[in-house]
Amino acid sequence: DAYGAIRANQGLYLSSWGQLGASGDQLDLTPARQQLDSAYHLSDSLSQSAQDHNADALDSRQNLKQAGDDADDRYGNSEQLSDADQSNARGATDSGGRGEAARMKAPWLHLASPAGITLSTPESTHLAQGRSLSISSGEDVNIATGKSLVASISEKLSLFVQKAGIKLFAARGKVEMQAQDGEMAFTAEKGVKVTSTEGRIEINAENGILLQSGGGYIRIEGGNIEVHCPGAADLKGAQHNFGGPTSLTRTQPEL
Template identity: 35%
Template sequence: AAPAGIATATEQSQLHTANENIHLISGNHTDITAGQSLTAHAAESLNLFAQSSGIKVQANQGKVEVQAQNDELQLNALKDATLTNSAGKVTIAAKEEILITCKGAYIKLANGEVEIGSPKVVRVRAPLVVSGVNSLNIPLPEFPLTVCEECLKRAAENGSPFATLNSLQGG
């Protein structure tokens, strides 16, 4: 115990390992700073939780990428949800179907068709032009790699932040 604080410093590297758990706990703030990059790996799951003031993910330069490589992606909100773009376009693409729905009304895009349904009136508030058949195909992302779990465990046991990637079989 050191009431005034503890500092450790080195010009090379530091490694903290434990066969079971490592806990970082502070009464006020915990700050993590990296001069180049910060990487977090977990063999099972990664959780971020903020009790009262929200979570922000920001990139001053470069894109922000979120992927669910082998399962579904859910974005949920109790209150309003907003998707905006200040200087470009918003593209929504799906291999099977896109469904927009609210209180029984819907717009469904599937099998190259557009279906509009409503329990009440459908209003079109614009000049209407109907022309011939056309289509637009957007390339969808592929997820060709998966992490070798045995390699991830071996890397963790050796204190290495790197694990081997394997090609997905059949898909």
């Protein structure tokens, strides 16, 4: 009804992986280390693929590798006695303390379970780290929130999808994208479609608009319109009206 604490200066391992008959080393982190190794190889493979496609690497994956490396260490006398099994802590005890046992290289806190780990609270959950946070999943990562998902990032955001594309939908409300101090580039190997199902499409540029294909182009700049092409220019319509000069001024959005 008061307080509780678990402390271990050289590392702590909490696990629901069993050791039948108390066989094996107390700090045998083999199942946890294998899971960390799998997570690292997945992160490393996807990181390399991202770099190959001009996206950013997963730099913090090296910290994930370090977690696995630090979970694999031994201590004790490696001398083997012929009449005792030195492969585990019990053998070391039977041989008068000689032998090796598993330990951690650094004071990590490892949680490992073959079935799963659950954290739940009716209030808030907080994760705080001084360096990096790595999330690796062999299958899916799902996020559901009853209100908002808000992220503030001090440097950069890089998203890479290897196979099945990206979808971004808003059932209601506006979708806004701004590059407040730089360019915005949209590039596709194949077609690019822009459609307004019930409204209109407006393209507005302060210093000019250039449409170009096959050597021909239309340039709107400085109050002038240029239509140039290396081939035929075909204009068709029931009427052709050429009047005097006029202009349209639009207010640019504030950034």
